[in-house]
Amino acid sequence: MSRISRLLTLAxxxxxxxxxxxxxxxxxxxxxxxxxxxxYIVATSPGGGYDTxxxxxxxxxxxxxxxxxxxxxxxxxxxxxIGANAIFAAKPDGLTIGTFNTGLIYNQLIGQSAARFDLxxxxxxxxxxxxxxxxxxxxQSPIMSYRDLAAQKRPVNFAAAGIGSAAYVETVMLxxxxxxxxxxxxxxxxxxxxxxxxxxxxxxxISARSTWEPFVRNGYARYIAQIGGDQTDVPQLATxxxxxxxxxxxxxxxxxxxxxxxxxxxxxxxxxxxxxxRSAYRMAMEDRELLTKTEKxxxxxxxxxxxTVLQMIKGALQQSPETxxxxxxxxxxx
Amino acid sequence: MIETMFGSLYxxxxxxxxxxxxxLAVAIGxxxxxxxxxxxxxxxxxxxxxxxxxxxxxxxxFLLTMHAVNGTSGQISSIMFGVPGxxxxxxxxxxxxxxxxxxxxxxxxxxxxxxxGIGGIVGAVVFAIMIPxxxxxxxxxxxxxFFLLALLGITFIAFLAGREQIFKGLIVGLFGMMLAxxxxxxxxxxxxxxxxxxxxxxxxxxxxxxxxxxAIPEMIALAVKGGSISSVSRETAxxxxxxxxxxxxxxxxxxxLALRTSVIGAVVGxxxxxxxxxxxxxxxxxxxxxxxxxxxxxxxxVEGVIAPETGSNAREGxxxxxxxxxxxPASSGMAVLMGAFLILGIxxxxxxxxxxxxxxxxxxxxxxxxxxxxxxxxxxxxxWVALLTFVNGAMLVPFIVVMAVTGSxxxxxxxxxxxxxxxxxxxxxxxxxxxxxxAPFVIGIVLGKIAEExxxxxxxxxxxxxxxxxxxLVLIGLIVATIGYAVYRNIKPRTAGAQRAVTP
Numbered sequence: 001m002s003r004i005s006r007l008l009t010l011a012x013x014x015x016x017x018x019x020x021x022x023x024x025x026x027x028x029x030x031x032x033x034x035x036x037x038x039x040y041i042v043a044t045s046p047g048g049g050y051d052t053x054x055x056x057x058x059x060x061x062x063x064x065x066x067x068x069x070x071x072x073x074x075x076x077x078x079x080x081x082i083g084a085n086a087i088f089a090a091k092p093d094g095l096t097i098g099t100f101n102t103g104l105i106y107n108q109l110i111g112q113s114a115a116r117f118d119l120x121x122x123x124x125x126x127x128x129x130x131x132x133x134x135x136x137x138x139x140q141s142p143i144m145s146y147r148d149l150a151a152q153k154r155p156v157n158f159a160a161a162g163i164g165s166a167a168y169v170e171t172v173m174l175x176x177x178x179x180x181x182x183x184x185x186x187x188x189x190x191x192x193x194x195x196x197x198x199x200x201x202x203x204x205x206i207s208a209r210s211t212w213e214p215f216v217r218n219g220y221a222r223y224i225a226q227i228g229g230d231q232t233d234v235p236q237l238a239t240x241x242x243x244x245x246x247x248x249x250x251x252x253x254x255x256x257x258x259x260x261x262x263x264x265x266x267x268x269x270x271x272x273x274x275x276x277x278r279s280a281y282r283m284a285m286e287d288r289e290l291l292t293k294t295e296k297x298x299x300x301x302x303x304x305x306x307x308t309v310l311q312m313i314k315g316a317l318q319q320s321p322e323t324x325x326x327x328x329x330x331x332x333x334x
Numbered sequence: 335m336i337e338t339m340f341g342s343l344y345x346x347x348x349x350x351x352x353x354x355x356x357x358l359a360v361a362i363g364x365x366x367x368x369x370x371x372x373x374x375x376x377x378x379x380x381x382x383x384x385x386x387x388x389x390x391x392x393x394x395x396f397l398l399t400m401h402a403v404n405g406t407s408g409q410i411s412s413i414m415f416g417v418p419g420x421x422x423x424x425x426x427x428x429x430x431x432x433x434x435x436x437x438x439x440x441x442x443x444x445x446x447x448x449x450x451g452i453g454g455i456v457g458a459v460v461f462a463i464m465i466p467x468x469x470x471x472x473x474x475x476x477x478x479x480f481f482l483l484a485l486l487g488i489t490f491i492a493f494l495a496g497r498e499q500i501f502k503g504l505i506v507g508l509f510g511m512m513l514a515x516x517x518x519x520x521x522x523x524x525x526x527x528x529x530x531x532x533x534x535x536x537x538x539x540x541x542x543x544x545x546x547x548x549a550i551p552e553m554i555a556l557a558v559k560g561g562s563i564s565s566v567s568r569e570t571a572x573x574x575x576x577x578x579x580x581x582x583x584x585x586x587x588x589x590x591l592a593l594r595t596s597v598i599g600a601v602v603g604x605x606x607x608x609x610x611x612x613x614x615x616x617x618x619x620x621x622x623x624x625x626x627x628x629x630x631x632x633x634x635x636v637e638g639v640i641a642p643e644t645g646s647n648a649r650e651g652x653x654x655x656x657x658x659x660x661x662x663p664a665s666s667g668m669a670v671l672m673g674a675f676l677i678l679g680i681x682x683x684x685x686x687x688x689x690x691x692x693x694x695x696x697x698x699x700x701x702x703x704x705x706x707x708x709x710x711x712x713x714x715x716x717x718w719v720a721l722l723t724f725v726n727g728a729m730l731v732p733f734i735v736v737m738a739v740t741g742s743x744x745x746x747x748x749x750x751x752x753x754x755x756x757x758x759x760x761x762x763x764x765x766x767x768x769x770x771x772x773a774p775f776v777i778g779i780v781l782g783k784i785a786e787e788x789x790x791x792x793x794x795x796x797x798x799x800x801x802x803x804x805x806x807l808v809l810i811g812l813i814v815a816t817i818g819y820a821v822y823r824n825i826k827p828r829t830a831g832a833q834r835a836v837t838p
Contacts, residue, residue, distance in 0.1 A: 045666070046379035052673060059383065074376075075747050078518075078535035082748070085532065114530050157795070163523025185794050187520040187787050190669065191662045195606055198660070199473050201795055214661045214676075218683040293386055297677055331523075 030276040032094065034067035041090075041098030043083020045076040049210065049299075053128055053261040054099045056293065060284030065276065073098075079164055080104060081114055088117035090266045094273035097125060097265040102256050103166025105316050110328045120317055121267040123274050124310040126281040130302045131260035132209040132229025133170060133253060135237070136221050138197040141204070146225045146240045149204075155183040159193035159202040162186065164331060167207040170253050172330035174206060177249050178241060197221060208260075213298065228257025230302075245322070252323060255316040259309060278306045342695040346395070346703065355392055356700070359399035360707045366400075367407035367419060369741070377404070378670045385674060391696055393678040398697055399704035401671055402650045406450040406708045409643055413442045414723055415563065415734045416552035417545065419741070422614035422646040424544040428773045429631060429638025431552060436634050437566030440720040444581020446639045447712045449592060452585055453644030454705030456596035457603070457651025458698045464604065465687060465694075468655050475605045478800035480788035482809035484781040487612065489813055490619030491774040492820035493628055503774045506765065510778020513538050520787045533750045540611065540779065541745040546758030547775055549738040551766040554759075556727040563723040563730070578716055584636045591621060591637055592644050599645030603652025606664035611780045617645030619777070623816065628823075632771065651701055658682050658694065 038061075042054035055072050062070040075083040080100040090096035107115040137143050143152070160168040163186050175182045188196055194215050196202045204221075205212075209229060215221055226234040227250055238250045263281060265274070284290060285303040294301050304312070319327075346352050366377040378397055385393040408419035413430030426446060433442035464471065475483075491507040492500060516527045517537035528534035556563060585592055595617035602613040621641035622631045631638050653664040661682040663669035672682055686694060722730070742755045765772050792800040800806060 046376045046670060048669065048673070051379060052382075055379070055382070073747060076536070077746065077748070078532040081535075082532045114525075114532055114535075162518060162520070164518075185791060186523075187791055190606075190666065192606065194662045195472070195656075195660075196476075198662075199476055201476060214681070214683065217681075218661055218685075220660075293677075296386075296679070297673075 029272040030065060030280075032273055033065045033276065036068050036095060038062075038065075038068055038070045038094070039090075039096045039098075040070050040072050041083050041087050041096065042072055042074050043076065043080040043087075043098065043100035044074065046074050050080075050099055050101070050261070052297065052299065056290060057099070057128065057263055057281070057284060060287050060290045061277075061280045063287070064280040064283035078114065079162065081107065085116045087264065088122065088266055092123070092266045092268035092270075094265065094269045094277060097123075097263060097277065099261065099263050101166055102259045102262060103169065105256065105313070106166065106169050106327055106331065107164075109317065109319055109324055110331055112331075118267070119313050120310075123265040123267060123269040123277075124306060124313065125263040125265060125274070125277050126285065126303055126305045127259045127263070127309050128261035128285065128303055129210075129300045130229055130258055131300075132231065132257050133167075133206060133227040134209045134212060134223045134234060135204060135206050135225045136197075136212050136216065137204040137224050138200065138202070138221050139219060140200060143203065143224065144222075146235070146237070149224060150178070150180060152181040155181045156204070157202040158182045158184050159188040159196050159205050160184055160186050160207075161189050161193070166256065167205070169327065169330050170256075171206045173249055173326055174253075176326065176329070177243070177246050194220070210298075210300070228254045248320070248323065249326070252316065252319065255312060259304075259312050259316070262309065274306075281305065338691050339695050342692050343699045346696060346699055352392055352395060355396045356399050356704055356707060359396045360403050360704055360711065363400040363403035363704075364407040364708060364712070367404040368410060369419070377401075378667070378674055382674050382677065386677060388678065390678045390680060391693060394675060394680060394693065395696060395700040397671055397674050398654070398700050401667060402454060402647070402701050402704050403708040405643075405646045405650070406447065406454070406705070406712065409446045409450065409639075410443065410712075410719060411734075411737070413446060413639070414439055414719065415549065415730070415737075417549040417734055417738055417741070422611045422642060424548060424611075424776050425614040425618040425642035425646075425773075426639055427548050428618070429633075429635050431548075432632070432634035433636070433639065434563055434723045435565055437564040437723070438577070438581075438634065439564065439723040440577035440716065441581035441584070441636070442634075442639050443716045443720055444578040444713065445584040445636050446581075446643045447709055447716065448582045448585040449640040449643040450647045451705045451709035452592050453596045453599060453647035454650065454708075455702050456593065456644070457600045457648030458701035458705075459651075460597055460600035460648065461651040461655055461701070462698055464600075464652075464655060465659070468604070468659055471601075472604060472606075472656055472660070474805050476803075477788040477791035477795065478803055478806050479809060480605075480608060481785055481792050482806055482813065483608065484612075484785035484788065486809060486813050486816065487616055487619060487777060487781045488785065489816045489820070490615075490623060491777055492817070493622045493823075494619065494631070494771060494773045494777070499771055502770045506771055507774035507778040509761075510775040510780075511782035512778075513543065514779045514782030514786070521790045531750065533746070533748045537783065538754060538779065539742070539746055539751050542742040542751045542755050543758055543779055544776060545738045545742050546755045547762040547765070547772050550735065550755070550759035551762040551772075553731050553735055553738070554763050555766055557731050560727060562726055567724070575717055578713065578720070581636070582713065585640060588637055588640055591624070592640055595620060595641040596644045596648040599648035600652035602645070603649030603664060604655050606656055606662060608784060611776075612784065613649040614642035614646040615777055615780060617641040618773075623819070632773065647705065651698075654697065654701075658686050658697070659684055 040054060040058040042051050044050045058070040058072045062068055075086050083098060084100040084104050087098040108119055143149050158171060160171055171184055185202060193205055198220060223234040225237040225240060227237050238247060282305050291301060378401060408423040409426045411417040412423040412427040413434055416427050416431035418424040418427045430442045491503050494503060516534055518535050519526050525535055598617050598620060599613045602608055602616055618641050621637045622628050653668045657663045657668040657672050663672045675682060742751050
């Protein structure tokens, strides 16, 4: 088929993406999905990392579940909670799955009332990547290393998106436990933090490395420390601290980094269908075409599957009361 | 430099492959733009799988053209039925729909389509001129300036509401700002007036609010009144190409306004953080404020159609600048576009200008040529589109209400927004029925949020001393001058109005 005619289907796809349907009786395993439509919920608006990963996963899972159609549906809002709630509450027939921010572990840990999901009970299908956290410092700042940052006499401005976002929570907790001289300014949504760094309004951020790669490559900033990830060009924060409370906190954040770009369904998907979804997910992650695309996009693929992911999530949900108190403090209203 | 500039234009025009792709991109962009609730962002996100195999330049041209002409068709439903496709189209509705009611849909469409095209082209020119001074201009705007710019926009309410309605205008504007406070507090993270309703945590959906205030009330009014949208019959209205052409000629007649609003749109687009709807509203406010006869606005003034349309299309050229040269997208649409550029192997950043100048020029020309194609195409079909305003309302209203309801649902995919739509529609119909202005509401809800967020940030960064930043002082001067002018105009014409009352 020519590229032009494939493009023509785009206009139709736009309309189709808005209209969804799904009911069905039961059969077994992969056969069940023949002729069925799976809704893949992405808990953000179109564009951006979650949407890109979500659309790739949907496209290649469809390919490896013969006869099925996987439709992406964006359900943005309330820091991924609308999408996560929708996935959790969906009918557990295997026809609704989706992706959201792993940071919702924090919301569950402190028992936020608007979080109507239990991550431990969800049907885990897999995760696509690790997303290391980095301390990024603007290029014009004299702070060259973690030691420099810790030694600052006066608090330096750091930026974060909304209060309650994963990056915000992590920055607040690290600032408190490591006693860093950081004054955190919030409300830098989208790429506003990068511009603020260029203007010199803020000196740095603690956030996901994948977001900052182009900015750092353009020479506007540098990394001084990292949590998680397998890159070796930046020192791991865990090696720079000695305090045991700090090490425990860094370990918690690291589990967040390890389970990134996840895919999950509601609790109680029949075992044979869940197995079929997991195997389709695995085949998608190993699909050569998908790997070529993600490499072009600069999106890392470091997958893990099914029960492995469930164990990681369970581990992250086992936190000492001290850590939970720290979290609650970080998420507490100012 | 000159050689690269025209070489890339020649290469583009001479390649059937490129021109074919551009035609297709224009067609898709226009179709997506007509549908309320589906933004340009979604169209690019869905197009990404299709550009994987493309070469760099054709792929980039395809996506940019699709994105750039998106706003050109959104105005059709705004003018014809009072159904704005999104926040910036709402500005076009205010004067466009009254024109359609007067039987001048053809003229309004001719003017708005031409204005969009001109805006897009001037935006591309501004893009080219601004490249060398991009850095200082963009860096000059910080949260302090965003706050003052939003405040300046809010003062336009004084002009929008018209002389005798200034208090009504302020009340409606404040109502909009009140609704803008619904959602998560940017400073404390507490949900305000939202409780456990998660769909309200990100604020009241702008598209839903706009549809409820403009589209639904107009349709209720049409159903109550009976007849067609145009109050003039088809025979008496010159609905032919002549009326359309008259509309086209309105743009050169108001060339100075069109140029100014295009530049305003492009500069607003350049500054990330002001939000995409702000450009159209600044331009509309500017047109009203500088008009010698501001009382005509809201009742079908053609300038009220030209200004927001030039502004919103010029914005795209402006928004491309920081995206390409800093790798920092200026809007959510540009963020998606940048993601797609990365797939194509384009690395946005400062080296673009030294290493990929041919690509930069091709993209500038794509903006120009894409807009020209879109305008020609739309002008050609407009004649038939304009006829719809003469169709009996009983046949039209159900379709348009369905369109509005779908738009409200699709934009965020949450049924709860339909409840908001109904509630706000009642308010909107009340405002329409009792002849209160509705434009200040959108200004309030769009700029209220920007004002609040940036005020918080500016205060945290600099405390109260942010008022003394040089650019802040200039903006404060502008705000004071605007208010002063509003007061002056409010006093002066009252005597003229009194005279008119004596001699009716």
